[in-house]
Amino acid sequence: MLSTACSGKSLPRHVMVSPEKLQQAVAAHFPRPYPVAGLLQMQLQAPRLQLLPASDLLKAQLTATLSGPVLKQSYDGRMEADFALRYEASDRTVRAQRVKVHSLALDGLPPALTEMLNTYGPSIAEQALGDLVLYQMQEKDLALMDALDMQPGAMRVTPQGLEIALERKAQQPR
Numbered sequence: 001m002l003s004t005a006c007s008g009k010s011l012p013r014h015v016m017v018s019p020e021k022l023q024q025a026v027a028a029h030f031p032r033p034y035p036v037a038g039l040l041q042m043q044l045q046a047p048r049l050q051l052l053p054a055s056d057l058l059k060a061q062l063t064a065t066l067s068g069p070v071l072k073q074s075y076d077g078r079m080e081a082d083f084a085l086r087y088e089a090s091d092r093t094v095r096a097q098r099v100k101v102h103s104l105a106l107d108g109l110p111p112a113l114t115e116m117l118n119t120y121g122p123s124i125a126e127q128a129l130g131d132l133v134l135y136q137m138q139e140k141d142l143a144l145m146d147a148l149d150m151q152p153g154a155m156r157v158t159p160q161g162l163e164i165a166l167e168r169k170a171q172q173p174r
Contacts, residue, residue, distance in 0.1 A: 017162040040068035057082045077106030081125045094135040101125045
């Protein structure tokens with residue numbers, strides 16, 4: 001939703017995306033399965049997102065289940081990671097980038113499998129969250145931005161959600 005300054009005559013200054021909109025967009029991409037070492041399967045459920053305004057990041061907490069034909073049972077646990085955001089102009093989306101795993105723990109997992117999972121965990125998180133679409137600009141916002149010759153600029157995570165600044169498009173040389 002485009003937000004403006006106090007005066008009704010001023011141009012929009014930013015697009016504000018609520019935490020709820022971010023959560024809905026992410027949830028649409030889950031659950032997701034990921035192979036682990038060709039023998040196992042990690043199933044990740046939709047992450048619960050948390051805004052981290054102080055570091056300009058989002059935190060994701062995911063429920064994970066490890067299963068496979070070589071296991072006698074499945075193992076449930078959690079993964080926690082954070083990531084930054086970037087704007088992709090080609091499809092006008094906000095995407096995750098620079099995913100960093102902070103923890104991956106599965107209850108009751110044998111030590112050898114824990115070690116293997118610690119090796120593969122960062123790549124699983126990168127596959128699950130890296131380049132994940134968190135928001136796509138709405139047609140009504142795009143039409144107004146285009147009419148005002150504006151485009152998305154810097155983004156920042158705030159306590160109220162994601163704020164995407166709007167800036168004037170660069171003038172093309174003639």
